Amino acid sequence: MIRALAFALLVAASPARAEEATGHAQQQHAEPVGPSEGDLELGRHLSSECVACHQISGKWLGAVPPIVGYAPPAFVEAMLQYKTKLRTNETMRTVAEVLSDEEIKALAAYFGSVKPQP
Ligand code: HEC
Incomplete structure (x- = not known):
């Protein structure tokens, strides 16, 4: 039961984390060539x-x-x-x-x- 809950929390938390990670990557890629x-x-x-x-x-x-x-x-x-x-x-x-x-x-x-x- 506790393990299932922990897993659910992990899954719920991961999209946000993935978004954060890509947001970061995008920022690095957006290095301007001005x-x-x-x-x-x-x-x-x-x-x-x-x-x-x-x-x-x-x-x-x-x-x-x-x-x-x-x-x-x-x-x-x-x-x-x-x-x-x-x-x-x-x-x-x-x-x-x-x-x-x-x-x-x-x-x-x-x-x-x-x-x-x-
Ligand atoms: C408190 C108000 C104020 C702030 C904050 C300010 N300025 Fe100014 N700035 C002025 C004024 C007033 C002049 C005109 C000065 C003069 O007559 O030489 C000026 C002039 C300039 C000029 C010259 C423009 C020209 O056509 O000769 C540049 C470039 C400039 N500021 C850049 C900046 C930058 C970059 C920042 C932020 C880091 C900044 N200023 C912050 C008030 C400000």
Whole structure:
């Protein structure tokens, strides 16, 4: 009786586990081959901080410029300019200075892949 119950539980639990396993595998396979070497998934993850100010639609919001649809090299350059104070915006310097080159490349790949809305 107990063994039967345990078996039933095992069977009930396994589809979820299988799904989890494939979900994981899919994520690994979905490794993007983007316009730059930036990691698209990492960029998507990091972008949540940015879209508190920047509109994902690609529209201006007050003084906050759009950052979607940029060619990744231009995006990376802008971020590095904030980081190295070549551009003097205090807000963006604070944002950029804690990002690694890899994270900046990832953000460039992600935002570069987003199309501005017409
Ligand atoms: C607190 C609001 C805020 C947050 C959060 C923020 N930004 Fe900005 N960002 C701005 C403002 C304001 C400007 C315009 C600064 C200037 O005049 O140089 C800007 C400018 C930029 C530019 C330059 C755009 C251009 O056309 O010159 C890039 C690229 C950028 N941000 C990327 C990011 C990324 C990537 C993140 C997230 C990691 C981020 N920003 C987070 C407010 C923000």
